Amino acid sequence: MTIGGMTGFGRAEGALGAWSWAVEARSVNGRNLEVRFRGPPGFEGLERAAREGAQSRFLRGQVTIGVQAKRSDSAGAVKVNIEQLEHYLKAGGPYVATGMVAVPTLDGLLSLKGVIETADAIDDPDAQAAVEAAMATSIGLALDGLAAGRAEEGRSLEGVLNALVARIGDLTGNASALAEGQPVIIKARFEKRLTELAGEAASEERILQEAAAMAVKADVQEELDRLRGHVEAARGLLTTDGGVGRKLDFLTQEFMREANTLCSKSASGALTAVGLDLKATIEQFREQVQNVE
Template sequence: MTISGMTGFGRAEGSLGAWSWAVEARSVNGRNLEVRFRGPPGFEGLERAAREGAQARFQRGQLTVGVQAKRAEGVGAVRLNLEQLERYLAAGAPYVLEGQVAPPSLDGLLALRGVIEAADAVEDPEAQAALEAAMAASIGVALDGLAAGRAEEGRALEGVLAGLVTQIGDLTAKASALAGGQPAIIKARFEKRMTELAGEAVSEERILQEAAAMAVKADVQEELDRLRGHVDAARVLLGTDGGVGRKLDFLTQEFMREANTLCSKSASGALTSVGLDLKASIEQFREQVQNVE
């Protein structure tokens, strides 16, 4: 198993008796799992099947599940739900009277959920249950197809992310090699600073403060050690089953924090240049991580 992306598409079709239907499930990136459902009137129970099916398969992403169903022409009958129609008319009447909206059209009213019902589906509970069960099974098939599409995206993402982690590791090693020259550069700066202060009445405490401040800036070993640790952690996460997107996102923040500190402590143009390249690679990594479940 590999990491999973958050973009994909799945479709399934089915039929039972005079009914036929098609289910489409698609998803895009999202911080949490959000499921939106659209189904035919009279089959409100399908929304639960879609939500539970999505929750069982996915952890993050904005999902849309749609079911389109139709009945063979000339088979069975339909019923106009006048009570539901009256509710819609009553709810919209004040807005029509105030001129805020145009009077509703007949075709618009008939398209509203619950206004037209399949007579036999309502009057025959067993037939309704069997039909909903068959449609729910198709929803599961479409969600499986969506999961397969997200897994395929994850396989492609894994290669890209692994390459960026390697790049970050290489830049960290390069920065480590350059960091060896930090003390000499800082020492030269310290000596120059002491020369500048030679004409002043400088206390020993002031000299110690200057030396301590420059010594702290010269030491970037802690940042480099943490960067190497984050590289190892990223590789472990990329080989872990399940949703790791949030963990990778957090790790990216830690990467950037260390890279920023490295740049702020840099005493040479060469180390600063590597630090900036490091930040650019981390930003690319962050952008790709947004696609991981």
């Protein structure tokens, strides 16, 4: 099992009768699934096929699907739509009569939409439906290619993320070892300060009481325990098949919350340095998680 990425590309080509086409499907990161489609006019059913195909394969990401189709110019008998041509002439007649526009030329009239048609496009709707179905199949193949690309990215991400989680675990262990010396550091620091202020009036009993209270406030055991728990949760998610990007993103926030608290409670430069290293590693983890589906 492996996690999935959100970046990839797929392409498929096809041909049927007078038609040939190419389908390209690509995706980038996105918080939710967003499908965009561009296709040839006259094939309205393709957009639905593209959206349903993407929704059945992906959970997140901005997916763009484009179909470029071409029809052979020699296919089918050419027919002039006289009714459409006369409609254009009638509509433009008053403008020609007043001199507002020039008299239309034959090539100009023939280039108007709907004037030139091919017999098979007019008389064979079944052929049109067959071409559309074949194009829809190519869309599915392009989306399969895109899914394969996203899976490959996921395999690459898995190694990177596992290494970062291991690093977070190691730093948590380092922080735990350093945290054991917190009470001694706090006691020595408070004793020195109190002696400077009170001199011989500073009793050992008071120093111990105040230092103990300060050590309780500076205790980071809960933060370390939660960090360890988050490390195990991350490892579990990275072995889960399917969309875990949102869960990993939430877990990253929890990682950073504990690291910030650890730094704020630190009583030594060494523990602070480990905390800062921990925060930097968590930030690297967060950046990579943005690519996970």
